[in-house]
Amino acid sequence: MRWSSRRAEVVPSPNIWYYQADYELENHAQDSGGEIWRVLREEHDWAGRDVLDVGCGDGFHLPRFARDARSVLGVEPHEPLVRSALKRVEGLSNVDVRMGRAQRLPVRSASVDVVHARTAYFFGPGCEPGLAEAERVLRPGGAILIVDLDVTSEPYGGWMRADLPHYDPPAVERFFARAGFGCRRVATEWRFATAADLEAVLKIEFSKPVAEQAIAESLQRNGNRGKDLTLPVGYRVHTRLKPTGLVLPGHSAASGAEDSSSSSPRMP
Secondary structure (H helix, E strand, O other): OOEOOOOOOOOOOOOOOOHHHHHHHHHHOOOOOOOHHOOOHHOOOOOOOOEEEEOOOOEEEEHHHHOOOEEEEEEEEEHHHHHHHHHHHOOOOEEEEOOOOOEEEEOOOOOOHHHHHOEEEEEEEOHHHHHHHHHHHHHHEEEEEEEEOOOOOOHHHHHHHHHHHOOOOHHHHHHHHHHEEEEEEEEEEEEEEEEEHHHHHHHHHHHHHHHHHHHHHHHHHHHOOEEEEEOOOOEEEEEEEEEOOOOOOOOOHHHHHOOOOOOOOOOO
């Protein structure tokens, strides 16, 4: 989920909006050892609680939360993905999906215990409206859990930096630290059944020259095997708890925000 700096409108995602089948391959490949899930649960367990997944896409992560959450709500701005997400969670009585934007969530204030977002909207400076909305819908004692790629981690981060020369990883991390978030770096392994799957995924994540480089380096790293290929990818997990008593410094404006639409988000 990406936002225009000039208008409060959604900018099309360059991967899942246009290459949903390949993005499904990517979702299945990611975090093959479950390290992100382990860290998220250590940070704030959602068992028996109400979870909101912001920018849920086609709902890939919703059933995982639904295993032991009391309720799960996915919010997604792109209508075709909303339809796909609803189809994915058919039969799960504790899951719903709504069309909506991160900066104006279709959710009542103080109604959820966990706001989760994975590589969606929260990319650093410019995401303040979404952070204010997340804080608004959280109950006291709840947590915002943001999962994003660690652009300092190699080799994936190097490919990202080649495509995003103006992206400043230290500035992004300073932004979240100033906003009261903790940060845990998570080393994961993507695993692909075939070289064709790996190539398809890298082609939707990078420009053509960078994708070609990433594919060549990945195949070489795997000994040019044709199947069961792995790729190390680093992530950051940012966590912030909503106070249950006195408001902590830096939280008052976010926790009291009922409407963040007057601010215009921007990409870093």
